[in-house]
Amino acid sequence: MSIAPPADSPWLVLIAGPYLSGTAGDPARIAANRERLEAAALPIYERGHLPLLGEWLALPIIHAAGGQEPGDAVFHAYQYPVAERLLARCDAVLRLPGASRGADMDVERARARGLPVVHHVDELPMRLAAGEGAAA
Numbered sequence: 001m002s003i004a005p006p007a008d009s010p011w012l013v014l015i016a017g018p019y020l021s022g023t024a025g026d027p028a029r030i031a032a033n034r035e036r037l038e039a040a041a042l043p044i045y046e047r048g049h050l051p052l053l054g055e056w057l058a059l060p061i062i063h064a065a066g067g068q069e070p071g072d073a074v075f076h077a078y079q080y081p082v083a084e085r086l087l088a089r090c091d092a093v094l095r096l097p098g099a100s101r102g103a104d105m106d107v108e109r110a111r112a113r114g115l116p117v118v119h120h121v122d123e124l125p126m127r128l129a130a131g132e133g134a135a136a
Helices: 027-038 040-048 054-064 073-087 101-112
Strands: 010-014 048-055 092-095
Touching: 010 040, 010 073, 010 101, 027 048, 040 048, 040 073, 054 073, 073 101, 092 101
Parallel strands: 010 048, 010 092
Antiparallel strands: none
16 A cells, blocks of 8 residues: 655654554553553654654643543543544554554544554565655
């Protein structure tokens, strides 16, 4: 599938995949899921785009609203609404493997907006402006 970036601009790419799913609330397993999500950030950036995890935006809001732990009522009150607002600004979604209700919702919303959904970083187009590139 060939995808062209809009107006020679970098895409804002939402990384979607398991965060709480499959963890039974275990902080170490949640951290491992987050690490897997964050591992996609640099390869997206190196393709000339801007990666983003919904958790990077949602967690400070959740904590400010009194959330005590992942999966509590405050978490659920903000996590998915933040992702929905974020998708209104994204240009694409990278869906990583693994069962995840939230990631599936992100994909469904992205497709409803006509956004590309890819399953591997290599499916994102290269977009590097003159003078850009990886750090030396």
